[in-house]
Amino acid sequence: MRIDFLGLHAFVAIAERGSFQQAAAHLNLSQTALSHRMKKLEDDLGVRLLSRTTREVALTPAGLELLPKVKGMIEGLSASLQDLRQHGKLRQERLAIGCLPTIAAGRLPGVLARFRAAHPDVTIRVFDNSATEIADLVDQGTAEFGITLLAAHRWDFEVELLAREPFVLVCPAGHPMAAAAAAGWAELEGVPLIRISPHTGNRMMIDDALGSRREQLSWRYEVQHVHTAVSLVRAGLGMTVVPRLALDTVEREGLAVLTLRNPQVVRQIGIVSKRSAPLSPLADELRRLVIQAFAAAEVAHS
CATH class of the missing domain: 3.40.190.290 (D-Maltodextrin-Binding Protein; domain 2)
Structure with a gap:
């Protein structure tokens, strides 16, 4: 059965406020639209949830039984969504990459300076490790991508040749x-x-x-x-x-x-990332800056 989230949300709003008028104002709906939502929910369930008179709205026994369950579901869903938002916000504010030490000391600082000019508040962690360690970090999700040797890249990595x-x-x-x-x-x-x-x-x-x-x-x-x-x-x-x-x-x-x-x-030097883990927007932007820096250096050497 498909869950009627809009109808359940309307039911909770009416039950908590005891009024179609106040619930409609809270949900920014007309009373007619709110009434349609409740009728659809009750028709789908096959039971009456509200007893409505000209003076008041009361919960039926079925409504009294359903209300705490629906409120718990909505609160749990809201908490889960908030956790996801917080995780996404942290991922946007923090970025971790792997990079061979010779490149981390030579070419990467200029790239990071350009990135900081556009995103001054983003914290970046650079794992300036060996090629084997970088592969492990990318595989574990600790680093979003790595700038490393491509001599023995893995089948589950996306690979972009830099030089x-x-x-x-x-x-x-x-x-x-x-x-x-x-x-x-x-x-x-x-x-x-x-x-x-x-x-x-x-x-x-x-x-x-x-x-x-x-x-x-x-x-x-x-x-x-x-x-x-x-x-x-x-x-x-x-x-x-x-x-x-x-x-x-x-x-x-x-x-x-x-x-x-x-x-x-x-x-061969390139960028590796995990196929099953798309880069965040910030990581993808940094990746493009790395590619541009290597392309410009190749032109200078030619």
């Missing part, structure tokens, strides 16, 4: 190789190298691209962060291989950056 980013060689500016625009991996044999932790997607991509050739290279140092690796290069301890975007926040004085070839290692 294909090459890995580059960073060496001391005074090194003989520094004058060249590019270098091959074969030229690095015997050169002290600094690599990043094996727990990062970047390290895995390099290892996969080089295959057994990686064992012929002289990996002298291993660090956890790109900035640490670059600092060791600046100190003359060796060279390092990092994604090009990782250098956005690095002071390049004393350094030379070379294109790497044979093989060229490229990582």
Whole structure:
């Protein structure tokens, strides 16, 4: 049976006020429209709920039995709707995303500055974590979307490609190789190298691209962060291989950056979100700003 919410609402208004006239004014209806609603409800139920005389309106036994049940239903529904409104309001005022650390430190701040200009009161939480952690955060709903590696995205994620980013060689500016625009991996044999932790997607991509050739290279140092690796290069301890975007926040004085070839290692950066959880309007707006920022950067690099 379809529930006549309009009729039940009219019934409660009349019962609480004891008057069709006052109930009609409260519901912003004419008395005729209110009477039609009550007649339809009583016809559907097959019982009289109100006893109406020229002087007063009284509840029938069926009406007395029904009234507390209907009021409880309406109050429960109102509370549920209020909770939904509050949840929606909080979701609009707070936003959480995941982002690779190199992008969070380099390209993301400019995007967030543009977003804040339009939405100064929105609180944003950035999980600047690894690609694996970002995937988990998006899957759990903790982050609405992630800016991350697309090497092994999941079937239940929506994926948008932002950029294909090459890995580059960073060496001391005074090194003989520094004058060249590019270098091959074969030229690095015997050169002290600094690599990043094996727990990062970047390290895995390099290892996969080089295959057994990686064992012929002289990996002298291993660090956890790109900035640490670059600092060791600046100190003359060796060279390092990092994604090009990782250098956005690095002071390049004393350094030379070379294109790497044979093989060229490229990582794909993109936005991932959960298919079953549409983005909130604010998250979608921030997503569009991220796409615009990467598109503008690609034009600048071309």
